[in-house]
Amino acid sequence: MSPETGFAVVGLGMGKHHCKAIASAPGARLVAVCDVDTKRLDPVAEEYGCKAYQDFTELLQDAEVDVINIATPSGMHAEMGVRAAAAGKHLIVEKPADIVPERIDTLIAAGKRCNVKIGGIFQSRLNPLNIRIREAIAGGRLGTVVGAHGHLPWYRKQSYYEGEHGSWKGTWDMDGGGSLMNQGVHTVDLMQWLVGPVEAVMGMFGVFTHDIEAEDQTVALLRFRCGAIGTLFTTTCCYPGYDQIVNIYGSQGSILKQEGLLRGWKLQDDMEGKEEEEMLGYYGGQKKGGSGSADPMAVGFDGHTQIVEDMVKALAEDRDPMITLDSARHAVEIITAIYESGRSGREIKVGSV
Numbered sequence: 001m002s003p004e005t006g007f008a009v010v011g012l013g014m015g016k017h018h019c020k021a022i023a024s025a026p027g028a029r030l031v032a033v034c035d036v037d038t039k040r041l042d043p044v045a046e047e048y049g050c051k052a053y054q055d056f057t058e059l060l061q062d063a064e065v066d067v068i069n070i071a072t073p074s075g076m077h078a079e080m081g082v083r084a085a086a087a088g089k090h091l092i093v094e095k096p097a098d099i100v101p102e103r104i105d106t107l108i109a110a111g112k113r114c115n116v117k118i119g120g121i122f123q124s125r126l127n128p129l130n131i132r133i134r135e136a137i138a139g140g141r142l143g144t145v146v147g148a149h150g151h152l153p154w155y156r157k158q159s160y161y162e163g164e165h166g167s168w169k170g171t172w173d174m175d176g177g178g179s180l181m182n183q184g185v186h187t188v189d190l191m192q193w194l195v196g197p198v199e200a201v202m203g204m205f206g207v208f209t210h211d212i213e214a215e216d217q218t219v220a221l222l223r224f225r226c227g228a229i230g231t232l233f234t235t236t237c238c239y240p241g242y243d244q245i246v247n248i249y250g251s252q253g254s255i256l257k258q259e260g261l262l263r264g265w266k267l268q269d270d271m272e273g274k275e276e277e278e279m280l281g282y283y284g285g286q287k288k289g290g291s292g293s294a295d296p297m298a299v300g301f302d303g304h305t306q307i308v309e310d311m312v313k314a315l316a317e318d319r320d321p322m323i324t325l326d327s328a329r330h331a332v333e334i335i336t337a338i339y340e341s342g343r344s345g346r347e348i349k350v351g352s353v
């Protein structure tokens with residue numbers, strides 16, 4: 001038996017990043033890849049010298065596979081995950097864990113019943129700057145947090161929504177929405193991870209510049225359990241060039257960031273501004289590397305590598321993975337509530353949809 005944990009990846013769009021991540025994670029070995037599309041499957045299997053399965057059911061029977069990374073269209077995640085759990089496979093599930101909160105619950109229950117570990121993917125939670133911001137908020141350094149505001153002025157070409165691998169995007173039944181559920185879910189998760197759970201939302205959405213079913217622009221008001229209120233704006237319509245913005249405002253401090261870069265760190269307890277200078281020196285500056293603002297494949301795979309490595313350790317130490325599905329679920333609950341509000345024109349309590 002190999003001392004390394006055997007991984008397989010199903011779905012070879014974003015799944016190609018998973019392959020790279022597995023290949024570079026200590027203790028992990030890419031055993032197999034799976035995709036219904038042989039044009040994607042064969043070159044990846046060849047590149048990594050691993051087994052190729054066109055049929056997910058056959059992959060589930062491979063005894064060398066300990067963990068399956070699910071990177072298929074979002075509306076398939078829970079159903080495939082439940083089948084994999086029943087076959088005794090541990091799982092890493094791409095964001096969103098699924099597009100319906102109750103389906104995520106079914107997957108969580110299957111994981112418990114079948115005694116397999118299931119981790120989610122929100123790589124923003126692993127970003128060192130985001131960790132520093134979360135610590136500052138949790139340590140009370142912002143005083144009363146009054147507002148949390150997220151902007152995602154992104155761009156996708158019409159062709160992104162078309163063709164063999166595009167037509168599920170921007171649909172309700174497979175993508176669970178559009179700019180908010182697909183692209184914006186990271187921003188929603190980051191905001192709730194930094195500031196805490198969201199209790200109620202009001203939203204508006206529509207289709208503005210693409211020929212798609214669901215939405216390519218959404219705005220929402222959020223009421224957080226901690227008392228803060230906030231705004232959220234996601235789109236794939238904006239002329240390209242701008243990145244995600246997340247700003248958190250409090251009575252004793254405010255923190256502003258743009259993608260991976262710090263734009264403001266003003267805290268009352270940093271009286272001489274030394275920490276501000278240090279933080280801006282370290283996390284400010286100019287953007288290095290790409291972001292997903294106009295190119296979906298421009299996201300790095302470092303976060304995925306850490307998530308794979310964490311799964312290897314979680315199995316060795318028999319503990320939960322660092323991003324549990326329980327914690328990944330709330331973002332989907334918030335998003336489905338925003339859509340329900342947009343449809344009904346009412347404020348919606350999160351968790352009531």
Ligand SMILES: NC(=O)c1ccc[n+]([C@@H]2O[C@H](COP(=O)([O-])OP(=O)(O)OC[C@H]3O[C@@H](n4cnc5c(N)ncnc54)[C@H](O)[C@@H]3O)[C@@H](O)[C@H]2O)c1
Nearest residue numbers: 011012013014034035036037071072073074094095096165
């Ligand atoms: N973490 C991130 O930053 C990030 C970035 C992009 C996409 N994603 C997520 O990754 C997932 C996939 O997105 P994508 O953009 O790569 O989509 P995609 O359509 O490019 O890739 C999905 C792949 O799944 C394959 N597939 C579909 N049904 C299958 C089946 N039954 N068995 C085997 N293979 C099957 C398709 O042939 C396709 O190659 C989505 O859930 C998306 O939200 C995450």
